[in-house]
Amino acid sequence: MIINWFPGHMKKTLEGMQKNAKLCDAIIYVLDARVPISSFNPKIDSIVGNKPVLYVLNKADLADDAKTSKYLNLLKSEGKTVISLVSSGASAKNKLLAGLSELLAGKIEKNKAKQINAIYKIMVIGVPNTGKSSIINAMASKSKTITGNKAGVTKSVQWVKIAENFALLDTPGTLWPKLEDQEVALKLAFVGSIKDDVLDISELGLELIKFLIDRDADKVRLRFGDWDKDGEIIEIYDGFCRKRGYILRGGEIDYLRAGRGFLDDFRSGRIGKITLD
Numbered sequence: 001m002i003i004n005w006f007p008g009h010m011k012k013t014l015e016g017m018q019k020n021a022k023l024c025d026a027i028i029y030v031l032d033a034r035v036p037i038s039s040f041n042p043k044i045d046s047i048v049g050n051k052p053v054l055y056v057l058n059k060a061d062l063a064d065d066a067k068t069s070k071y072l073n074l075l076k077s078e079g080k081t082v083i084s085l086v087s088s089g090a091s092a093k094n095k096l097l098a099g100l101s102e103l104l105a106g107k108i109e110k111n112k113a114k115q116i117n118a119i120y121k122i123m124v125i126g127v128p129n130t131g132k133s134s135i136i137n138a139m140a141s142k143s144k145t146i147t148g149n150k151a152g153v154t155k156s157v158q159w160v161k162i163a164e165n166f167a168l169l170d171t172p173g174t175l176w177p178k179l180e181d182q183e184v185a186l187k188l189a190f191v192g193s194i195k196d197d198v199l200d201i202s203e204l205g206l207e208l209i210k211f212l213i214d215r216d217a218d219k220v221r222l223r224f225g226d227w228d229k230d231g232e233i234i235e236i237y238d239g240f241c242r243k244r245g246y247i248l249r250g251g252e253i254d255y256l257r258a259g260r261g262f263l264d265d266f267r268s269g270r271i272g273k274i275t276l277d
């Protein structure tokens with residue numbers, strides 16, 4: 001299948017994010033731990049400029065733990081500050097604040113030495129569905145908006161105080177997913193970073209099962225049972241559809257319901273903790 005989707009207003013979105021980034025002391029860049037490479041948008045460099053970035057491999061609860069460690073080490077070896085996260089976890093806020101404190105340690109020290117009580121401004125960005133809003137909610141819960149919009153004044157951005165010395169932009173910067181490479185696009189579709197309504201869900205279900213059998217056959221077997229090794233992929237897939245009861249009244253396979261079902265199985269972690277990159 002070919003995934004083709006060009007979100008409108010890319011230039012305007014980019015300019016908006018660049019403007020907001022200029023107001024910030026640091027950026028939280030949210031990646032999906034299941035696709036830490038594919039959910040990376042190279043445009044990020046032109047947005048953050050030279051602002052420090054805290055990389056967050058979010059949804060770690062859905063990703064393969066060994067691979068998450070591997071990617072954490074890889075990013076660290078490139079000199080990046082990076083944490084893994086489950087945004088709904090009890091320690092999410094503390095983990096993020098610790099990461100930010102580490103990221104800004106030099107600046108924080110300098111200001112302390114000069115007895116300056118600075119408030120560091122933070123912005124959350126990433127491609128769709130990586131958990132930006134969840135992260136903002138986790139950090140901003142029980143917090144207060146510190147600067148609002150003033151009537152008659154150009155609409156200003158809203159900051160929420162999230163700790164003694166940190167404030168957060170209350171709206172995320174949504175980057176568009178990279179689709180130039182079809183394998184990357186497919187992975188982003190599997191994790192839900194491309195809107196389902198521009199995708200052929202019936203076909204995507206088959207692509208998902210094909211991909212998972214290639215990469216993680218054992219987990220597929222555990223969830224859907226074994227299959228004939230010499231069978232064609234479409235026969236294997238049909239077998240899974242029948243086993244799961246994705247059948248229409250006349251006995252035909254309900255490929256749309258199957259696609260939705262298999263995607264939901266994967267996205268909610270029922271096939272296991274699987275990293276696609």
Ligand SMILES: Nc1nc2c(ncn2[C@@H]2O[C@H](COP(=O)(O)OP(=O)(O)O)[C@@H](O)[C@H]2O)c(=O)[nH]1
Nearest residue numbers: 058059085086087088128129130131132133134
């Ligand atoms: N399992 C899991 N789901 C998460 C996590 N963070 C966010 N989600 C879910 O992922 C979906 C997208 O999250 P959202 O914050 O709206 O992403 P955004 O599009 O980047 O703002 C929602 O259904 C969240 O509940 C996480 O750490 N683990």
Ligand SMILES: [Mg+2]
Nearest residue numbers: 132133134172
């Ligand atoms: Mg959101």
